[in-house]
Amino acid sequence: MRNVIIIGSGPAGYTAAIYAARAGLEPVLLASSVEAGGDLMNTTEIENFPGFPDAVMGPELMAKFQEQAEKFGTEVILDDVTELDLRGETKTIKTGYSGDFEGRTVIFATGSAYRKLGIGDEDRLSGRGVSWCATCDGFFFKGKEIAVVGGGDSAMEEATFLTRFASKVYVIHRRDSLKASKIMQDRAFTNEKIEFVWNSEVAGIVGDNAVEGVVLRDTVDGTERQLAIGGLFVAIGNDPRTHLIHGQLDLTDEGTIAVDGRSSRTNLPGVFAAGDVIDPHYRQAITAAGSGTVAALDAEHYLSALDDAAKLDEEGETAEADALIASA
Amino acid sequence: MSARAVDQASFEAEVLKSDKPVLVDFWAEWCGPCRMVSPILDQIAAENADKLDIVKVNVDENPQLAMEYQIVSIPAMKVFQNGEVIQTVIGAKPKAALEADLAAVLA
Numbered sequence: 001m002r003n004v005i006i007i008g009s010g011p012a013g014y015t016a017a018i019y020a021a022r023a024g025l026e027p028v029l030l031a032s033s034v035e036a037g038g039d040l041m042n043t044t045e046i047e048n049f050p051g052f053p054d055a056v057m058g059p060e061l062m063a064k065f066q067e068q069a070e071k072f073g074t075e076v077i078l079d080d081v082t083e084l085d086l087r088g089e090t091k092t093i094k095t096g097y098s099g100d101f102e103g104r105t106v107i108f109a110t111g112s113a114y115r116k117l118g119i120g121d122e123d124r125l126s127g128r129g130v131s132w133c134a135t136c137d138g139f140f141f142k143g144k145e146i147a148v149v150g151g152g153d154s155a156m157e158e159a160t161f162l163t164r165f166a167s168k169v170y171v172i173h174r175r176d177s178l179k180a181s182k183i184m185q186d187r188a189f190t191n192e193k194i195e196f197v198w199n200s201e202v203a204g205i206v207g208d209n210a211v212e213g214v215v216l217r218d219t220v221d222g223t224e225r226q227l228a229i230g231g232l233f234v235a236i237g238n239d240p241r242t243h244l245i246h247g248q249l250d251l252t253d254e255g256t257i258a259v260d261g262r263s264s265r266t267n268l269p270g271v272f273a274a275g276d277v278i279d280p281h282y283r284q285a286i287t288a289a290g291s292g293t294v295a296a297l298d299a300e301h302y303l304s305a306l307d308d309a310a311k312l313d314e315e316g317e318t319a320e321a322d323a324l325i326a327s328a
Numbered sequence: 329m330s331a332r333a334v335d336q337a338s339f340e341a342e343v344l345k346s347d348k349p350v351l352v353d354f355w356a357e358w359c360g361p362c363r364m365v366s367p368i369l370d371q372i373a374a375e376n377a378d379k380l381d382i383v384k385v386n387v388d389e390n391p392q393l394a395m396e397y398q399i400v401s402i403p404a405m406k407v408f409q410n411g412e413v414i415q416t417v418i419g420a421k422p423k424a425a426l427e428a429d430l431a432a433v434l435a
Contacts, residue, residue: 034364034420041360059360080422096424127401127418136359139387140400210398231400 001102002028004299005093006074007081007244008109010038011285012275014065015292016107016299021072023300028075028101030093036078037062038111039238039276040285042133044161049285061285086248086271104306105270105299108245108257109292112238112276112283117149121205122234129211129231134158138165141231147172147214149202150235156184158235163193170229172197174219197227205232240277249273254280264295269328272298302328330370334383336390342383344411349433350381354397354404356388361420362403368423369405376434380407407433 004020006013009031020027031037040046043058052061070076083094086106093101114132116122122130131137134148138161146166148159151173159169171188176198178185188194197216203224204215213228240256242249250258250267257273259265264272274295275288305328312321331353334342343350353369355362366384373382387394387402397406397413407415407430417429427434 033368033422034361036364037360041364096422127404127416128398129400131401133361133401136361137401139356139358140394140402210400 004105005103006107009036010111012288012292013109014069015289016296017069017074019296021074033080042135107295108273109275110241110277112240115237131233134161138162141166143167144230146231147229148233151178153180153184155235156180156188169194170197172200174201256280264298331382331384343408348381349409351407353384354399359402365403365420
């Protein structure tokens with residue numbers, strides 16, 4: 001039986017692990033087999049993580065998170081959670097190849113998944129010019145005209161990064177202004193290779209075996225037109241990754257896991273949630289890390305309340321023990 | 329044991345003229361998902377050595393091969409049989425998902 005099982009290996013999961021490990025709780029962290037390190041593994045320079053005035057590469061930062069978590073005794077397992085039962089006092093987690101884990105507490109920090117456009121040709125042309133990973137695929141668009149869909153920081157970062165390869169990068173955005181931070185906007189606006197296509201959404205993707213263009217629909221007057229491009233990078237946001245816990249944990253209207261106030265407590269005792277999976281608004285590496293800290297402290301508090309209650313039970317003080325558990 | 333590297337010069341002999349089906353993993357150093365899927369491919373190779381050969385092509389060092397096989401997204405895993413591409417899998421996936429994708433070849 002483990003004290004703490006952490007699911008997820010982004011900033012929230014690893015920070016929870018660092019705190020839980022330093023508290024002597026010997027956490028196990030289930031990191032996933034192919035997405036270990038989370039979203040930051042596919043980013044380049046991170047300029048807004050405190051402590052790195054000269055920026056840090058996403059994969060390098062995540063390697064440091066992992067090293068720090070392991071240094072204090074976290075066991076990191078590169079496998080995927082396939083099923084879990086969080087309802088009882090003992091939580092059971094099944095994995096692909098590493099067997100089952102039982103824990104007294106679970107910290108759920110699975111982050112979010114890239115949002116798709118939700119149009120017909122997207123899956124067919126995925127890997128044929130439609131991409132969600134600029135750092136992986138930008139290289140293949142040397143000298144080509146391509147487009148990025150989206151108006152947030154991720155879209156600006158991708159567009160700016162892609163100008164290293166592409167001859168031109170269109171940024172397609174459904175509004176007439178951006179959600180991205182000022183510094184990222186300015187960088188995109190001053191980049192001569194970037195051209196903004198405002199008030200437009202992608203209505204279709206053209207091409208039989210490779211992306212040849214997109215059909216754009218004007219969000220104001222509904223007119224459609226075609227834009228010839230060789231690649232389409234989708235950066236329209238993320239959705240919280242909650243499919244594993246549907247029916248067990250309560251969700252908010254926004255689809256994130258519901259937690260009690262500023263804590264990480266879910267509707268189930270001993271189950272805590274942290275990071276992007278509870279955060280529909282801020283979604284930064286540093287806010288996820290802070291959220292992971294909260295979850296580890298909440299789990300620690302819960303475990304010590306359980307231990308204290310067990311002692312009271314032994315001494316025959318069952319009513320007091322029950323009150324203690326109820327308040328944990 | 330990790331999959332052996334194949335380049336432009338050895339591609340014909342090692343892949344196109346192979347007796348066995350060959351899965352070619354198109355990858356690059358700077359591609360995070362490629363690094364994640366690489367040990368999984370090694371496991372699949374070790375467990376299915378009699379049915380499938382698995383090799384790697386570094387797209388940075390072999391741009392001609394990447395262009396010839398129209399690679400625009402990596403990791404891209406292409407299965408060759410008798411010189412033809414019989415299957416393409418794009419993106420890093422967990423082992424079970426990859427095995428399901430490759431079920432016909434691994435059967």
